[in-house]
Amino acid sequence: MVAETNESMVAGSSSENILEVRDLSVRFPIVEGPDVFAVRDFNLAVKPGEFVGLMGEPGCGKSTAAMSFLGLVRPPGVIETGQINFAGDDILKMDEETVRQMRGRDIGMIVQNPRYSLHPMMRVGDQIANVYRAHNDVGKREAWEHAVSMLRMVGINDPERRVKAYAHELSSGMAQRVLIAIALSSQPKLLIADEPTSGLDVTIQAQFLDQMWDSCRQASSAVVLVTQDLGIVANYCDRVVIMHEGTIVEDADVYTFFESPQHEYSRRILQLQREAQEAGDAVLGKIDRTAPPILEVKDMSKLFPIRGSESKVHAVEHADFELRPGECLGLVGESGSGKTTIGRCVLRLVEPTQGEIVFQERNIAEIRPNEFRKFRGDLQIVFQDPLDSLNPRWTVHQVLSEPLKLHTNLSPEEKEQRISELLNLVGLEPSMRFALPREMSAGRQQRASIARAIASNPDFIVLDEPTSALTPETTAEIIQLLMDLSAKLGIAYLFISHDLTTVKYICHRVVVLYLGQIVEVGTKDQVFNQPRHPYSRALLSSHLFPDTANRRVDREVRETLEGEIPSPITENLPKGCYLYGRCPSQVDKCRDLPQELTKLDDGRSVRCWRVAEGDLPDEPAAH
Amino acid sequence: MVWRFIAKRVAIALLQLIGISLVVFFLIRGLDADPVARIVGLNATEEAVKQATESLGLHEHQLQQLGNYLGIFSSSGKPGIVQGTLGESWVTGSSILEEVTRFLPITLELITYALIIAFLLAMPLGMSSGTRPGGAADRFTFVWGLFAGSQPEFWWGLMFVFVFFFVFQQAGWPSAPAPLGRLNPFLTAPESITGFIMIDSLLRGRFDVWIDAGKHLMLPVFTLVFVVSGPIVKMVRQNMLRVLRSDYILYARSAGLPRQKVARYALRAALAPAMTLTAIIYGFLLGGAVPVELIYSLGGIGEYSIRSILNLDFPAIQGTVLVIAMVSLVIYLAIDILHAFLDPRIAF
Ligand SMILES: Nc1ncnc2c1ncn2[C@@H]1O[C@H](COP(=O)(O)OP(=O)(O)OP(=O)(O)O)[C@@H](O)[C@H]1O
Ligand code: SF4
Ligand SMILES: [Mg+2]
Numbered sequence: 001m002v003a004e005t006n007e008s009m010v011a012g013s014s015s016e017n018i019l020e021v022r023d024l025s026v027r028f029p030i031v032e033g034p035d036v037f038a039v040r041d042f043n044l045a046v047k048p049g050e051f052v053g054l055m056g057e058p059g060c061g062k063s064t065a066a067m068s069f070l071g072l073v074r075p076p077g078v079i080e081t082g083q084i085n086f087a088g089d090d091i092l093k094m095d096e097e098t099v100r101q102m103r104g105r106d107i108g109m110i111v112q113n114p115r116y117s118l119h120p121m122m123r124v125g126d127q128i129a130n131v132y133r134a135h136n137d138v139g140k141r142e143a144w145e146h147a148v149s150m151l152r153m154v155g156i157n158d159p160e161r162r163v164k165a166y167a168h169e170l171s172s173g174m175a176q177r178v179l180i181a182i183a184l185s186s187q188p189k190l191l192i193a194d195e196p197t198s199g200l201d202v203t204i205q206a207q208f209l210d211q212m213w214d215s216c217r218q219a220s221s222a223v224v225l226v227t228q229d230l231g232i233v234a235n236y237c238d239r240v241v242i243m244h245e246g247t248i249v250e251d252a253d254v255y256t257f258f259e260s261p262q263h264e265y266s267r268r269i270l271q272l273q274r275e276a277q278e279a280g281d282a283v284l285g286k287i288d289r290t291a292p293p294i295l296e297v298k299d300m301s302k303l304f305p306i307r308g309s310e311s312k313v314h315a316v317e318h319a320d321f322e323l324r325p326g327e328c329l330g331l332v333g334e335s336g337s338g339k340t341t342i343g344r345c346v347l348r349l350v351e352p353t354q355g356e357i358v359f360q361e362r363n364i365a366e367i368r369p370n371e372f373r374k375f376r377g378d379l380q381i382v383f384q385d386p387l388d389s390l391n392p393r394w395t396v397h398q399v400l401s402e403p404l405k406l407h408t409n410l411s412p413e414e415k416e417q418r419i420s421e422l423l424n425l426v427g428l429e430p431s432m433r434f435a436l437p438r439e440m441s442a443g444r445q446q447r448a449s450i451a452r453a454i455a456s457n458p459d460f461i462v463l464d465e466p467t468s469a470l471t472p473e474t475t476a477e478i479i480q481l482l483m484d485l486s487a488k489l490g491i492a493y494l495f496i497s498h499d500l501t502t503v504k505y506i507c508h509r510v511v512v513l514y515l516g517q518i519v520e521v522g523t524k525d526q527v528f529n530q531p532r533h534p535y536s537r538a539l540l541s542s543h544l545f546p547d548t549a550n551r552r553v554d555r556e557v558r559e560t561l562e563g564e565i566p567s568p569i570t571e572n573l574p575k576g577c578y579l580y581g582r583c584p585s586q587v588d589k590c591r592d593l594p595q596e597l598t599k600l601d602d603g604r605s606v607r608c609w610r611v612a613e614g615d616l617p618d619e620p621a622a623h
Numbered sequence: 624m625v626w627r628f629i630a631k632r633v634a635i636a637l638l639q640l641i642g643i644s645l646v647v648f649f650l651i652r653g654l655d656a657d658p659v660a661r662i663v664g665l666n667a668t669e670e671a672v673k674q675a676t677e678s679l680g681l682h683e684h685q686l687q688q689l690g691n692y693l694g695i696f697s698s699s700g701k702p703g704i705v706q707g708t709l710g711e712s713w714v715t716g717s718s719i720l721e722e723v724t725r726f727l728p729i730t731l732e733l734i735t736y737a738l739i740i741a742f743l744l745a746m747p748l749g750m751s752s753g754t755r756p757g758g759a760a761d762r763f764t765f766v767w768g769l770f771a772g773s774q775p776e777f778w779w780g781l782m783f784v785f786v787f788f789f790v791f792q793q794a795g796w797p798s799a800p801a802p803l804g805r806l807n808p809f810l811t812a813p814e815s816i817t818g819f820i821m822i823d824s825l826l827r828g829r830f831d832v833w834i835d836a837g838k839h840l841m842l843p844v845f846t847l848v849f850v851v852s853g854p855i856v857k858m859v860r861q862n863m864l865r866v867l868r869s870d871y872i873l874y875a876r877s878a879g880l881p882r883q884k885v886a887r888y889a890l891r892a893a894l895a896p897a898m899t900l901t902a903i904i905y906g907f908l909l910g911g912a913v914p915v916e917l918i919y920s921l922g923g924i925g926e927y928s929i930r931s932i933l934n935l936d937f938p939a940i941q942g943t944v945l946v947i948a949m950v951s952l953v954i955y956l957a958i959d960i961l962h963a964f965l966d967p968r969i970a971f
Contacts, residue, residue, distance in 0.1 A: 070877050075867050076756070096882075104879030117874035119888050121895075121966050131878045166967040182878065 017085075018190050018222045019046040019069060024082030025246075026064050026073055038064040038077065040246040048189065049220040051213075053233035053254070056243035057265065058471060062226045063112070065243065066194045069224065070103050087189065105135045108183035108221075110212075112195040114175035118167035124151075124178065125163035131182055154181040155563070173204045173564055180212060187219040194226040201334035202498065203561045206542035206552070209236055210560065213553055228472055230269065231501065231544030234258060235552040242266050258548045272476030273501075273546060287508055292361065293322040294460055294492050295346065300355030302341050311570035315341040317516045319355070320597060325459065328486060328493040330503035330524075332539070333513030334565055339496045342513075343462040346494065347379055348372065360459070377407030377456035384465040386445035390437040396423070396448050397433050400455055407456035418455070425488075426451040427481060443474035447481065454485060462494045467502055479505055500543040504528055512536045515568050515578045518597055522604030532604070532611045534585045535561075559584065577608065585616055629960070636952040640945065644704075647944045648692065651937055652685055658935035662713060679713060692941065709942035714934050719942040722927065727946060728818025729805065730916065730923030734908040735819075736840065737847035742901050744848065745855035750886075750893065752856070753863025764860070768853040776850045777914035783842050783849075784918065799842050800835075802919040807835050843919045847912065851904050858900050862893040895965045902958035906951035 026039040038061040046052050056062050064077065071091045073079055083090045086107065091099050103109070111117045118127055128150055129143035138146070144163070151159035154177040167175060176196065183191060193212070197205040213236055216223050225237060233240055233254065240257040242250035242265060250263040261267045297319055304313040316338040323329050331339045345352045348364055357364050359379065367375060383389040390399060400419045404410055410418060423430060426447040437445050446466060453461050463482065467475040479502050485491060497503050503510060510527040512520040512535065520533040531537045541559035544552060552558055561582045566572040574580045577590040587610070597605045598612040610616045660667075663675045676682050680691055680699055690696040692710065694703020702708050709719040752761035771779070784802050791798030805820055806812055812820060813827040821840070824832035866872060866889045875885050913925035924943060931939035963969040 067873065067877070072873060072876055074873055075864070100879050100881065102879070103877055109874070109877040111870060111874055111877075113870050116870040119871045119875070119891065120968055121891055122888070127875075130875075130880055130884055134878065134880045134884070168968050179874075 016047065017045040018048045018087055019044070019224070020083075020085040021045075021065075021069065022083040022085070024065070024068060024084065025080040026061075026068055026077055027080045028077045037080075037246055039068065042082070042243075042247055044241060044248060044251075046190070046222050046224060048222055049217070051216070051223045051225065051236055051238045053237035053240045054224055054226045054243060055228065055230075055233060055240060055266075057473070058228070060243045061246040062243055063194050066192050066224060066226050067109075069190070069192055070107055070109060071099050072103075101135065104131060104183075104188075105186050106189050108186065108188035108191045110176075110179055110183050110191065110193040110196045112198055114172055114179050115167050115170065117179060118170075118175060120167055123164050123166060124170065128163075128178065128182060135186060150181050150185065151178065154178060171564065173200055173208075176200065176208060180208065184212070184215045184219075187215075188221055191216060191221050191223045192226075193223060195228070196225075197232070198228075201565070202500070202544075203334060203538060203542045204564065206544070206558070206560050209544075210552075210558055229544070230273065230472060230546035234546045234548045235544045255548050258546075269473050269476070270546075272473060272480070275476070275480065287324050287327045289324060291324055293358075294325045294327075294360060295323040295494070296356075296358040297321050297342070297346065298356040298358070300342075300345060300352045300357060302338075302345055302350065303353045306569065314516045314568045314570065314573060316345070316352075318597070319518055321511055321518065321521055323460070323492050323494065326486065326490045326492055327509065328495055328507045330507035330510040331494060331496045331513065332498065332500060332503055332510060334498060334539075336515070336565060336568055337513040338516040338568070339498075339513060340464055341516075343381065343464050343494060343496050347381055347462055349381075374407070377403070378458045379460055379462075380453035380456070380458040381462040381464060382446070382449050382453050382466045385469045386442065386449045387437055389449055390445060390452075392437055395434045395436055396428065396440075396451075399448060399452050403452055403455040422451045422455055425454065425485065441474075442470055443477060446470065446474075446478055450478075450481065450485070454489065454491070457489075458491060460492045460494070462496070464496045465498070466495075468497065468499060475499075475502060482506060500528075500540065501545060504545075512539065515565065515573065517578055517595075517607060518605075519579070519607045520604065521597075522602075526602065526604050532600070532616070533606045533608050534583045534611075534616070535579050538584070579608075585610060625960070625963075628963075629956070632956050632959070636949075636956065639952065640948055643948050644941065644945055645689075647941055648689060649685070651935075651940055652688070656935055658713065658937060661935045692938075709945070710938035712931075712939050713936045714931075714939070719939050722939070723924065723942055723946050724818065725815075726922060726927040727924045727950070728815075729820075729921055730909065730912055730925055731950075732819040732821065733840065733843055733915070733921065733923060734847065734905060734912055736821075737844045737851065738901055738905050738908070740844065741848045741852040741855055742897070745852050745859055746890075746894075746897065748852075749856045749859025749897070750863050750890065753860040753867065753893075754889075756864070761860070764853075764856045768857065771850050771853045775914070776846060777918060779849060780843070780846045780915050780918040783846055787842060800838050802842065804920050804922070805836055805839050806832065807839075810835055839919075843915050843921060846915050846918075847908070851908070854904070855897060855900055859893055859897045862896055863889060866892045891965075895962050898965075899958055899962060902954050906954055909947045909951055 021042055021044045024039055024042040025037055028036040028038055030036055042065055054062055054066065064073065067073060068079055069084060071079070071084060079092060082092070084092055086102065091102065118124060125144055125147040128147035129140070132138065132143045132146050148159050148163050151162055156162050156174055156177070162170070170178070180196070191212070196212070197208055200208065209232065212223070215221075225232065227233060237254050239251070239253050241248055242263055244263065244265055250257070250261070250266055252262065257266065258270065261270050300316060300319045302316040304315055306312060319342055321329065331342060333339050341350065344350045346357055348357075364372070364375070397419060400422055401415065404415050404418060419433070420430065423433060428444060428447050428451065432440065432444060432448075437448070440448065450466075466482070467478050470478060482493065483506055486493060493506070495503060495507055504524065507524055509521065509523050511518055512527065512533065514535045520527060520531065520536045527536060528540065531540050538559050538561045542561075561584070563582055575591065576593045577583070577586070577595045580586050580590045583590065590610075593609065595607045595609060597607045598609075599605045600612065606612060608616070659672055659675050659679065659681060663671050667675075680688055683691070683698060687696075687698055691699045691701070692703055694705040697703060703710070709723065711717065712719055712722065715722070748760055748764050751758065752764050755761060784799075787799040788801060800807065810832055813823050813829045813832060816823045816826050820836045821833060824830070824836060869892070872885060872889060875888050880888075910925055910928065912923065913929060915921075916923040916926045924947065928940065928943040928947075931943060
């Protein structure tokens with residue numbers, strides 16, 4: 001059926017499609033070994049104004065295919081066969097100058113890595129000017145002026161100075177806005193965007209995709225959006241195309257895709273996501289709220305000094321929260337909001353500047369170092385990148401033996417027994433027992449580090465972005481595993497993540513951080529379904545859930561935040577409410593009035609006086 | 624910022640120079656070799672040996688010798704390094720600073736021309752081999768590299784002398800001059816200004832000398848270019864391959880920049896590492912161009928240092944090591960500054 005869809009589209013009149021790719025193959029010669037065909041027998045048609053999401057697992061050839069729509073391949077690759085018809089003409093047959101003029105004018109491109117896409121040794125302004133001069137007959141001065149106005153247009157402050165900056169002096173968000181401005185300014189008929197938002201924070205991602213969507217709809221440009229994120233596809237795309245091993249295996253409109261995925265890969269990723277969600281709902285909600293908390297964080301702050309400067313990095317300010325046995329508490333926020341620092345303070349990997357951390361009714365600051373070593377067995381952590389945290393020369397067996405040696409008095413046989421048990425618990429095959437980290441997939445590596453964390457039977461684990469180095473598919477599996485373990489072993493989690501989708505599945509309660517401050521704490525339902533703090537609202541509304549029921553592009557008001565997150569150093573921090581300047585609900589009073597975390601009647605706490613006084617309406621979140 | 628960086632580097636360089644001087648000073652004194660015997664001969668009387676030892680200052684304790692050399696707490700009453708002299712040669716008796724300033728420019732001239740030409744040759748060759756792997760330029764550099772690397776440079780030097788001097792002369796073709804120095808013995812060199820004979824002769828309006836010196840430098844420079852270009856070409860080629868795969872070149876192409884602009888982007892990125900490599904080779908050749916200097920009887924600093932070592936002329940050895948180290952440190956500093964100027968990511 002998939003093939004038929006494709007056939008019928010390609011067979012249709014060619015002038016109707018803005019892009020029509022037929023039987024495309026791209027080959028990479030390999031010095032030792034057989035050549036790689038990154039793209040094989042690839043067929044795709046895109047109508048004017050259409051938003052097509054191109055998805056697939058890593059390495060399936062998405063980027064190579066996207067690049068080839070402009071007739072380009074990364075050396076040493078070559079386009080082996082096929083046609084790339086743009087508005088009816090095959091660009092592989094055109095002379096070089098004609099294609100060159102079309103690139104950047106009729107076909108725009110936005111790439112994955114904005115900062116690496118700018119020349120590292122040339123001023124940003126010169127590069128923008130060069131692109132402008134490539135398509136317009138203007139002088140150097142005029143092109144430079146154009147670059148300045150371009151930066152001003154995308155909202156970069158002080159464009160006269162920024163235009164002289166180099167790529168490494170811009171944040172990724174800024175660089176990406178520059179690139180999209182360049183790409184959109186010529187109103188291309190086709191825009192190709194290769195993972196344009198990977199690595200950006202959610203609110204910035206939403207700003208960016210909204211801008212792209214609006215401009216492209218206005219100019220009725222077609223867009224091919226390469227992504228691995230089901231959320232982006234669900235919220236912005238009209239059609240989904242799935243690539244597998246270099247070729248297209250599924251092509252459906254977005255609603256059909258989410259309802260009845262056809263290909264095995266599509267079914268698997270959607271299925272895993274659903275299972276994780278259902279299992280989460282089943283497991284959650286069994287927490288004894290009267291039990292004494294296992295962890296209490298009281299008025300904790302952590303300031304890092306900056307070398308050669310008076311000012312400090314305010315990583316965490318006045319954090320207050322608690323965790324009950326068996327509970328999973330989510331810690332969410334964008335980059336620089338202090339999530340990781342809180343996790344490290346709790347484990348005493350860094351010393352808090354102020355405040356108390358009480359674990360199992362003992363203040364951990366008062367435990368002497370050699371006694372604390374025994375304590376470590378009960379306090380475990382799993383990091384973002386398993387390869388970084390596993391010794392590359394240790395087998396799984398060695399990795400798991402260590403905590404058993406440190407924290408238990410098992411006999412050698414009992415240890416072997418326990419290791420088998422652990423492997424079984426985390427779903428690693430017995431054959432993995434003597435494998436080295438680099439011999440395992442990222443998902444297995446993460447399972448091994450989870451096994452290490454649970455080896456000493458801890459009551460509490462800090463999970464610091466345990467899934468953000470993983471593909472969406474593996475992420476779903478790991479979330480599933482973590483929930484199973486929590487149900488079986490009654491472990492409490494402090495789950496740190498910027499990915500709201502995973503937090504939503506696994507957590508009982510959620511803490512929202514902004515610039516080192518907790519702005520809202522509440523149950524999962526409160527925070528996700530009815531966020532009150534303006535920042536939580538914007539964050540939730542910016543987050544793209546993989547759900548076509550309420551697409552962001554269909555909403556009348558798309559709540560979002562202006563600008564970027566300031567870096568949390570002393571002189572950057574606003575005097576009053578930290579959100580002042582970006583908050584859609586701000587009033588003059590917020591500018592100078594520092595905000596306190598205030599408990600509301602429904603049990604949650606919010607750091608906003610307008611919410612506390614009932615000034616802000618309490619309507620459900622938009623999504 | 625730049626000045627602070629330079630000041631810091633100069634300070635480090637001074638420390639390095641002091642370290643190198645000390646190491647050399649004690650190292651040669653620890654050698655199982657007797658400079659006095661070398662000077663007075665093996666059959667000299669005890670009296671003569673004693674006298675020579677005292678006149679060279681070798682009877683003093685090593686620390687006192689160091690003091691004399693440095694010109695601090697000197698017991699000899701003669702000036703030392705601190706007073707701005709490198710002492711006198713035990714063999715010729717003349718000032719080492721003078722000798723070094725006579726011989727050093729000869730080597731500098733040779734390797735400067737050779738490396739400028741090598742760099743100018745390697746850039747376009749490397750870039751076109753990198754742009755079209757397997758193309759004509761690439762195959763040419765491959766074969767060249769194979770040849771140039773197959774034999775040591777003295778072999779190539781002798782080979783070129785044999786072909787371009789001997790064979791050509793036999794055949795009655797215009798040939799290279801005999802490999803006997805920098806100038807035809809019937810010409811007198813102009814008085815030194817820079818020490819670079821090609822430049823001095825121009826400055827003094829001696830065009831006959833300019834032409835003759837050019838002819839004499841031709842083969843030695845060519846020999847060095849032939850041998851050292853290979854690695855530079857290879858490096859430029861590798862860089863070019865990497866740069867052409869980079870995101871920013873792909874992006875520049877996808878934005879529709881004209882071909883020459885894209886080439887300029889690539890050149891910009893491939894330039895800095897090639898320059899660094901050239902500078903490193905330059906530092907190496909300061910003392911490492913000896914075979915070529917010897918074959919063409921140019922009399923450069925390399926030749927001078929070998930002679931000093933064979934004569935166990937301690938002050939001369941110390942002096943050359945110090946000067947060569949100084950020149951290479953200046954070159955590395957210059958290249959770092961240039962590099963930072965080209966690449967804004969390098970912070971001082
Ligand atoms: N320069 C190259 N040399 C050899 N093989 C390559 C090269 N570039 C890409 N490939 C191969 O082509 C295939 C597709 O790569 P491509 O980058 O297009 O995938 P992708 O789907 O965009 O991956 P990702 O999700 O990681 O961005 C992979 O198997 C990759 O190993
Ligand atoms: S205090 Fe004011 S600025 Fe801060 S979140 Fe509330 S409304 Fe917005
Ligand atoms: Mg990719």
